[in-house]
């Protein structure tokens with residue numbers, strides 16, 4: 001392990017420089033031409049580090065995804081990185097990469113350009129030192145994680161089915177690793193009522209807004225903190241004018257669940273909601289967009305291996321469950337031993353405070369490289 005660490009410590013300034021370059025390239029999920037630039041830049045860096053490009057998954061609407069291979073073996077380790085960010089076009093110009101007291105700031109630093117960089121440099125270490133992992137390494141660089149991976153999901157699942165392990169480079173808080181994540185459901189509710197003059201003949205109308213108000217109560221009442229289940233109506237709209245009984249209303253709903261069983265049960269509950277008011281029509285559409293990443297024994301066993309290495313590198317760690325989803329949810333739901341939070345140490349994902357601690361970049365890359373060698 002010491003030769004891996006020595007090599008990576010010597011790469012600190014190269015890591016900082018490449019991170020600056022990557023952060024200064026915008027990569028908003030919804031701008032294909034821009035996020036494609038980031039994808040090509042990232043893919044090129046991996047090619048230079050020794051991978052072979054297996055497939056470019058060309059996409060008509062979102063950015064292209066890449067699958068790359070390194071080494072040989074009948075078994076494989078899947079390593080997941082995404083290069084899109086939640087930040088709008090022009091954010092990198094407004095707020096370019098800066099370093100202050102050893103902390104790197106900028107859009108996408110923590111989520112997850114520094115994580116992808118860690119995966120790249122772990123690979124460089126293996127390649128430079130001529131170390132041969134027991135398993136073939138399969139890297140997937142994807143472009144639509146921040147919108148729940150509509151186009152990369154089937155690709156990740158197909159690759160996941162072939163994999164013995166899955167390692168995900170999302171960021172880490174205080175050196176913790178992620179061994180479980182909540183699943184996510186997304187739903188839209190459309191209510192059709194009946195318009196009427198609110199002053200002249202209100203009794204002839206049926207208010208979609210009143211119906212919605214009752215549905216919101218029913219939905220929020222499904223939240224059960226003891227089970228880690230939350231239901232949130234996050235967006236509502238409806239009505240025409242103050243003096244019209246509202247003919248329509250709608251809502252967008254977010255569901256979070258911890259277990260597969262609750263995912264099915266609560267999805268069913270939400271989809272089968274019935275109207276309270278006579279004369280109202282209710283339509284609920286939606287599904288589970290990310291199945292729960294449950295804390296299985298296999299995931300914990302993988303964590304224990306990583307923990308040992310992290311401690312040997314002077315980084316005590318623990319495992320945690322996250323309320324947010326990642327692409328690790330897809331592989332974990334398939335039963336593939338999955339470990340997430342192997343990326344950068346920092347915080348502030350999706351916030352202006354987003355940052356990474358630069359001095360840990362080489363050590364985190366050493367952790368990943370050593371973990372790959374021990375699996």
Ligand SMILES: [Zn+2]
Nearest residue numbers: 111112145170
């Ligand atoms: Zn991310």
